[in-house]
Amino acid sequence: MGGESLVLTHDTMVEGVHVLEGQDPADIAWKLVAVNLSDLAAKGADPVGVLISHMLGSDDHRFVKGLDDVLGTYDVPLLGGDTVRGEGHGVWGCTAIGRATHNPAPSRAGARAGDSIYVTGALGAAMIGFEALRDGEDVDSSAYRRPRPLLEEGKALAPHVSAMMDVSDGLLLDCWRMASASGRVAFELQSAAIPVAAPSRFDECIRWGDDYQLLFTAPADLDLPVVATRIGSVVTADHAELRLDGEALTPEDGLGYQH
Amino acid sequence: MGGESLVLTHDTMVEGVHVLEGQDPADIAWKLVAVNLSDLAAKGADPVGVLISHMLGSDDHRFVKGLDDVLGTYDVPLLGGDTVRGEGHGVWGCTAIGRATHNPAPSRAGARAGDSIYVTGALGAAMIGFEALRDGEDVDSSAYRRPRPLLEEGKALAPHVSAMMDVSDGLLLDCWRMASASGRVAFELQSAAIPVAAPSRFDECIRWGDDYQLLFTAPADLDLPVVATRIGSVVTADHAELRLDGEALTPEDGLGYQH
Numbered sequence: 001m002g003g004e005s006l007v008l009t010h011d012t013m014v015e016g017v018h019v020l021e022g023q024d025p026a027d028i029a030w031k032l033v034a035v036n037l038s039d040l041a042a043k044g045a046d047p048v049g050v051l052i053s054h055m056l057g058s059d060d061h062r063f064v065k066g067l068d069d070v071l072g073t074y075d076v077p078l079l080g081g082d083t084v085r086g087e088g089h090g091v092w093g094c095t096a097i098g099r100a101t102h103n104p105a106p107s108r109a110g111a112r113a114g115d116s117i118y119v120t121g122a123l124g125a126a127m128i129g130f131e132a133l134r135d136g137e138d139v140d141s142s143a144y145r146r147p148r149p150l151l152e153e154g155k156a157l158a159p160h161v162s163a164m165m166d167v168s169d170g171l172l173l174d175c176w177r178m179a180s181a182s183g184r185v186a187f188e189l190q191s192a193a194i195p196v197a198a199p200s201r202f203d204e205c206i207r208w209g210d211d212y213q214l215l216f217t218a219p220a221d222l223d224l225p226v227v228a229t230r231i232g233s234v235v236t237a238d239h240a241e242l243r244l245d246g247e248a249l250t251p252e253d254g255l256g257y258q259h
Numbered sequence: 260m261g262g263e264s265l266v267l268t269h270d271t272m273v274e275g276v277h278v279l280e281g282q283d284p285a286d287i288a289w290k291l292v293a294v295n296l297s298d299l300a301a302k303g304a305d306p307v308g309v310l311i312s313h314m315l316g317s318d319d320h321r322f323v324k325g326l327d328d329v330l331g332t333y334d335v336p337l338l339g340g341d342t343v344r345g346e347g348h349g350v351w352g353c354t355a356i357g358r359a360t361h362n363p364a365p366s367r368a369g370a371r372a373g374d375s376i377y378v379t380g381a382l383g384a385a386m387i388g389f390e391a392l393r394d395g396e397d398v399d400s401s402a403y404r405r406p407r408p409l410l411e412e413g414k415a416l417a418p419h420v421s422a423m424m425d426v427s428d429g430l431l432l433d434c435w436r437m438a439s440a441s442g443r444v445a446f447e448l449q450s451a452a453i454p455v456a457a458p459s460r461f462d463e464c465i466r467w468g469d470d471y472q473l474l475f476t477a478p479a480d481l482d483l484p485v486v487a488t489r490i491g492s493v494v495t496a497d498h499a500e501l502r503l504d505g506e507a508l509t510p511e512d513g514l515g516y517q518h
Contacts, residue, residue, distance in 0.1 A: 001307070001358065002261020008338055010354060012309040014345045048260070051269040053312075086273045088347030093312045095354040097268055101260065144468050217278055 003126065009039035010109035014051075015090040020134060025059045027145040028092060029066030036096035037074055037149035038210040038212040042166040043105040044158025045098030047151070053093035055086040074151065078129065078235025087190035100153050106164035106216070111182035113219040113236040115162050117189065118228040120153060123171050143197075147212040156225040157216055164216040170209040170256020172242065172249060178215065179240040186241035189232035209257040264359035269296035271312075275348040279393060284318045287406040291455070292329040295355035295429065296408035297471040301425040302364040303417025306410070308338035312352035314345040333410065346401030353396060360414050366421035370441035371493040374421050374476040376448065377487040379412060382430050382466025382472065384458040402456075406471040408480040415484040416475055429468040429515020431501065431508060437474065438499040442502030445500035448491035468516040 011032070015021055019028050021186070031049055040047055050071070054063060071078055079097070086182045111117075129144030130138070150166075158165060163182060169172050171194065180188040196205035217234055249255060270291070275281055278287050292309055309330070313322060330337055338356070370376075373386055388403030390396070411424075416423060422441060426433050430453065438446040455464035476493055477483070501508045508514060 001265065002263040004261040004264075006260065006307075006356075008308075008310060008354075010312055010340050010352070011343045012314075012343045012350075012352060014314070014343050017344050043298075043412075048265075050268075051267060051354055053269055053271040055271075055273070055350070067387065078484075081269050082271045082272050083460040084271045085276050086348060086350060087275070089345060091271075091314070091345060092352040093269070093271060093341075093352040095267075095310055098263075098355075199264075256274065 005103055005105055005107060007040055007043045007045040007098035007100055010037050010093065010095045011035050012034055012091065012093045021159060025057065026066030026069065029063045030070040030146045032092050032094045033067065033070040034147045034149050035212065036094045037076065037151060038147065040096055040098035041086035041149045041151045041154030042164050042214060043098065045100050045101050046155070047074065047076040048097040050079040051079055051095040052081035054081065054083045055091050056083055057090055064093060074149065099126065102158040106158050106177045107162050108163050108165045109181040110163040111178055111185055111217040111234045112162050113185055113234055114220060115234040116220045116230050116233040117187060117217050117234060118224070118230055119167065119171065119213055119215050120150060120228045121211065121213040122195040122197045122224065123167065123211050124201065124208060126210035127204060127208035128197055144210060147210070149212060150214050151157045153214055153226040155201045157214065159226065160222055161216040161218045164209065164214060167211050167213045167215050168209055170207040171215065172206050173251070173256025174215055176255050178243055182240070184239060185234050185235055186237035187232060188235055188243045188245055191231065191245050193231045195229050198259045207254065207256050260328040262363055263441035264362055266299055266302045266304040266357035266364060267354065267360055268295050269352065269354045271350065271352045275383050281339050282288060284322035288322045288325030289329040289405045291351050291353045292326065293406045293408050294471065295353045296333055296410060297425045299355055300408045300410045300413030301423050301473060302357065303361050303413045304359050304364065305414070306333065307356040307358055307386065308334040308336040310354040311340035312336055312348050313340065315342055316349055331345045333408065361417035365417050365420050367424045367437045368435055368440040368443065369422040370444055370476040370493045371421050372444055372493055373479060375448060375479045375489050375492040376432065376476050376493060377483070377489055378426065378472055378474050379409060379485065379487045380470065380472040381454040381456045382426065382470050383460065383467060385469035386463060386467035387456055387510065403469060407468070408471060409474065412473055412485040416473065419481055419484065420459050420477045423473060425469050426472045426474050427468055429466040430474065431465050432515025433474055433512070435501045435510060435514050438501055441499070443496055443498060444493050444503055445496035447494055447502045450504050452488065452490045454488050466513065466515050481487060503509040
C-alpha cells in the first residue's frame with residue numbers, strides 16, 4: 001500500500017478453549033493483544049494499531065485495565081473495534097495491523113537445506129504457568145497469562161532469516177508446518193539442544209505451545225542479532241519431513257495443539 | 260501509510276442478538292461482511308480485503324458459501340482470519356480494510372449550518388425483512404438477510420459531502436450521532452420527506468436500523484452524484500439537537516437500536 005507492506009493478523013479467543021473459564025479479564029485482554037502482536041513480530045513488522053472485539057461481561061473494567069496495560073507496554077494505539085452483548089462463554093477478537101520493516105517480510109516457507117534452525121527462549125514455560133493458574137499453585141503463571149510478543153527480536157531478525165514464525169501451537173507442530181511450507185526439506189532437531197522450562201517433562205514442553213517464542217531458520221554462519229538457541233538443521237529431502245534425533249515424526253504422532 | 264489513508268473497521272455479530280437464532284449461516288456470512296463493507300462505503304473507501312473470525316458450527320459449508328457469495332459479488336479478497344471452537348451461541352467477526360479514495364475521508368463530524376440532510380433508499384426495509392424471516396411469512400426478507408453495501412455510492416459522494424455515515428442503528432439515532440459529532444448544529448428533519456418502506460409504520464421505520472443506507476450532509480446547492488432524498492436541513496444551534504417536524508428529540512426518547 002503506497003509502497004509499504006501491510007501485515008494483518010486476527011486471532012479470536014474463546015473462554016474455556018484459549019483461556020481458562022473465569023480467568024481475570026485483564027489477563028485475557030493482555031493475551032488477546034499479545035498473541036496478535038506476536039504474529040506481527042514473526043513478520044518483523046512494527047505495530048500500527050489494533051481493533052478489539054469484546055463481548056461485554058461482568059468484569060469489563062478489568063478487561064479495559066489489561067488492554068491499557070498491554071497497549072501501553074508496547075506503545076500500540078487502539079484504532080477501533082466493537083463491543084457486543086452475548087450469553088455463555090466469552091469470545092474476544094483482535095485484529096493487529098502492522099507495517100513490514102523489511103521486504104519481503106519473512107514467511108514460514110523459506111527454509112533451505114543447509115540452514116540452521118533456531119528458537120528464542122525456553123519452551124514449556126506457558127505450560128507450567130497454565131498448570132499453576134489452573135491448580136492455584138504458588139508458582140509464577142505470567143508466561144501463560146501475559147506472554148510477551150518479541151517485536152524487537154522479530155525486527156532484528158527479519159533481514160537475516162530464511163523463514164520465521166512464532167511458536168503458538170507447540171515447537172514440533174510449528175516445525176512441521178515450517179518444513180511443509182518450505183517444500184522438499186527435512187527439519188532435523190536434536191532434543192539435547194532444545195531449551196525447555198521443565199526438563200523432566202521434555203516431551204510435553206516441545207508440544208504444548210502458547211510460548212510465543214520465535215522459531216526461525218537462517219544460514220549456519222549467521223551472527224545472530226538476538227539471543228537464540230540452535231536446535232537443529234535443515235537438510236534436503238524428497239518431501240517435507242520432521243525428524244527428532246533421527247526419528248521421523250508426523251502430525252499423527254501428536255506434535256502439538258491443534259484447534 | 261505510504262501517503263495513502265487506510266480505513267479499518269470491525270464488527271462482531273452474535274447469534275440471537277444481531278442475527279436470528281438458527282438463521283442460515285450463508286446469510287450470516289453475507290451480512291457479516293456486508294455491514295463492514297458498508298462502513299467502508301460511508302468513508303468512500305475501496306475494500307482491500309477482509310479478515311474473518313468464524314466459530315465452527317454445524318453448517319460451516321453454508322457459512323463458506325455465503326462468504327464466497329459476498330466476497331465474489333463485491334470482488335473483495337479474504338486475507339485471513341481465524342476459526343475457533345466454541346459452545347453456545349455463534350459469534351462471528353469481520354475486519355475490513357479499505358483504502359480511502361478521497362482525502363480526508365468523510366466523517367460524521369462535518370455537518371455545517373446551511374447543509375441539506377440526505378439519505379439513500381427507503382428506511383424500514385430491513386425491519387420488514389426481519390419480521391418476514393422470523394415469522395416465516397412469504398415476503399422477501401433479503402433486505403434483512405443480505406444488505407447491500409453502497410460502495411459505489413459512497414465513493415461518488417465522498418468528495419462532496421460534509422459528513423457521512425451508514426444508517427445501521429436507526430435513522431433518528433444516527434442523525435443524533437451525526438449532529439452530536441458535528442457540534443453546535445441542529446438537524447431539522449421533515450417527516451413527510453423521509454422515504455420509508457412501510458408508511459403505516461413510519462415511527463418504527465425511522466428507528467429500526469439495519470438498513471445500511473447512507474446518511475449524509477452536503478451544501479444545499481450540490482448536484483447529487485447518486486440517487487438520494489433530501490430529508491431536512493442543518494441549522495445553527497447552541498448545542499447539538501435533533502428536531503423532527505420542529506419537535507426536539509433526545510436519545511431518551513428511543514431514537515433507535517442501542518447495543
